[in-house]
Amino acid sequence: MSVKTVLWSILITTSLFGGFSLIFHFGDWERFGLVVIFALFVGAAIAPEIDRKNFKKGWLLQIAAGAMAGIVIGLFFHLQSIELLACCSVIGGFLGWLAPVWITHIQIP
Template identity: 40%
Template sequence: MARKLTSALKVAIVIAATSAAFFAIFGGLTYGYTLPNILLFSSLGAILGAIGAPHIEPKAFSHPITWQICFSILGCLLIAFSFQAGSEGYALATIIGGLLGYTAPIWVKHIQGP
């Protein structure tokens, strides 16, 4: 079990890092290479890459829906943190993240890039 988690984590890290780099490069081409833009696009790319990793390499993940729900919630919580939301904002981010993660197998295949 630990070996399966390690391979899934390695695959997710590589896909998230690659996605973050592509989002930062191509987002910068469109919107400019300012530090806030690079941080925004790379963090969006990393979260979307981590959510989409089970779709890209399905054999590495034994429970892909759990993985996608966890990273969707994490991404929404990071957005709530960046907006300095209150407790209601964090609760809403958790609910929305759970819904996004649960439906990720449907929408993740339609993501094309920044």
């Protein structure tokens, strides 16, 4: 696994998404937090698709990133039940597992 590719993809997506959120919705910090969490997930999910030869088990990174993003979003919405956080984690992991499908539909200019 190439940590450099993961960090660069996370940095670029977080900068782009967070920058646009700050420009157009300055002061709405809850929105900014959600946008940054989403950007972290997308950046980690894109990394194995950018450089496939360095990621032998890229699907594992995508599932883990999705599960972590689900937990963080659940905590962001103040879900205190462990069952609800587990559901958020499973849903996020499922989205991470499907990342190779939906990433192909993202058009980068």
